[in-house]
Amino acid sequence: xxxxxxxxxxxxxxxxxxxxxxxxxxxxxxxxxxxxxxxxxxxxxxxxxxxxxxxxxxxxxxxxxxxxxxxxxxxxxxxxxxxxxxxxxxxxxxxxxxxxxxxxxxxxxxxxxxxxxxxxxxxxxxxxxxxxxxxxxxxxxxxxxxxxxxxxxxxxxxxxxxxxxxxxxxxxxxxxxxxxxxxxxxxxxxxxxxxxxxxxxxxxxxxxxxxxxxxxxxx
Amino acid sequence: xxxxxxxxxxxxxxxxxxxxxxxxxxxxxxxxxxxxxxxxxxxxxxxxxxxxxxxxxxxxxxxxxxxxxxxxxxxxxxxxxxxxxxxxxxxxxxxxxxxxxxxxxxxxxxxxxxxxxxxxxxxxxxxxxxxxxxxxxxxxxxxxxxxxxxxxxxxxxxxxxxxxxxxxxxxxxxxxxxxxxxxxxxxxxxxxxxxxxxxxxxxxxxxxxxxxxxxxxxxxxxxxx
Numbered sequence: 001x002x003x004x005x006x007x008x009x010x011x012x013x014x015x016x017x018x019x020x021x022x023x024x025x026x027x028x029x030x031x032x033x034x035x036x037x038x039x040x041x042x043x044x045x046x047x048x049x050x051x052x053x054x055x056x057x058x059x060x061x062x063x064x065x066x067x068x069x070x071x072x073x074x075x076x077x078x079x080x081x082x083x084x085x086x087x088x089x090x091x092x093x094x095x096x097x098x099x100x101x102x103x104x105x106x107x108x109x110x111x112x113x114x115x116x117x118x119x120x121x122x123x124x125x126x127x128x129x130x131x132x133x134x135x136x137x138x139x140x141x142x143x144x145x146x147x148x149x150x151x152x153x154x155x156x157x158x159x160x161x162x163x164x165x166x167x168x169x170x171x172x173x174x175x176x177x178x179x180x181x182x183x184x185x186x187x188x189x190x191x192x193x194x195x196x197x198x199x200x201x202x203x204x205x206x207x208x209x210x211x212x213x214x215x216x217x218x219x
Numbered sequence: 220x221x222x223x224x225x226x227x228x229x230x231x232x233x234x235x236x237x238x239x240x241x242x243x244x245x246x247x248x249x250x251x252x253x254x255x256x257x258x259x260x261x262x263x264x265x266x267x268x269x270x271x272x273x274x275x276x277x278x279x280x281x282x283x284x285x286x287x288x289x290x291x292x293x294x295x296x297x298x299x300x301x302x303x304x305x306x307x308x309x310x311x312x313x314x315x316x317x318x319x320x321x322x323x324x325x326x327x328x329x330x331x332x333x334x335x336x337x338x339x340x341x342x343x344x345x346x347x348x349x350x351x352x353x354x355x356x357x358x359x360x361x362x363x364x365x366x367x368x369x370x371x372x373x374x375x376x377x378x379x380x381x382x383x384x385x386x387x388x389x390x391x392x393x394x395x396x397x398x399x400x401x402x403x404x405x406x407x408x409x410x411x412x413x414x415x416x417x418x419x420x421x422x423x424x425x426x427x428x429x430x431x432x433x434x435x436x437x438x439x440x441x442x443x444x
Binding site: 102 | 241291292293296302303304306307311312313314315316326347348349350351352353354355356357358361369370373374377378379408409410413419420423424428429430431432433443444
């Protein structure tokens, strides 16, 4: 953890000068980081429009908007964005706006547990996967892993619901007990769920969806 | 009569079938009905395969011949009008671990394989199934050097990129990012990427709708931070 100071104020940032806590952002931070990024003039209305659209989208959706969305919202093409934020979208606009897609990926509601420490927990953790994206060692698994895989795989609704977690937990518990993955029949029986419902939850399949997100693989 | 040997061979009625380490038929095309018949007892089907079994087996094989990929259990059940309880009666050891195995599905190719368009087949290196890739919780590769084309192809598939896999325009961007990284050890800005590839944001969005960092850079096995 590093401190970034500007105008007698101190902000906690990561090693790349990204603000650690979205809520500790203020306009002075934005101006201070902009100066650090060699944007020597004061931030203009055009800058603030972009910054505010990033922050507002994040507040509303819990997700850092994609560069395309921000350009559309502000009627900017890439040359105009470049003129405003020459160091990049993520490494310029988002950084100044006090967020990154790292924390912006998933709001707290995506997790079954408090996500207060999600950035700290996940900042340095890594996971070994095979070429298909299956976790190699089931013990590496955690809820953050599941939530992010589900998001990456574009699970309907973009997040794991209580139903998803029920299935995932069942798979994890069965595996921990028996060292095998239950068949789809057992999973349906034990969770009183039919194939239609399972498909809605995990449209990528049983092994290729549910089992994968649970950090297991069939062999 | 039927015999499983240690070397990963299954012999039945005078024919030897080669199996992979998980007991799946190694080559989808070496399948025949005798294989299914001989293997059935291994999967607790003791009274022989019935028409209902064959319907499922042939459905799976037909689907793979058409699509290059094993149908999801949902699809197989729907098309054969089976509930999971019906399927369980037919293949009690499981779908993947019963029906698919009897249908001669190979685990790595048809089951988990990505149906690759021609260009990907040309571009792709041989898949090394034992290879491990270290990624962070967001799915970004931790070590840029772990990257290979297969990683890119599968990642694109996993994140449901539109279209049928990476085409030459995707590869152009991905190769550019890799080259740039190897040369400068940094990820170029989106501006540099657009300029160097003479591509506009609209087109980049079409290619990588998940974003520049979260789409293109991720598939290229890099991360900006």
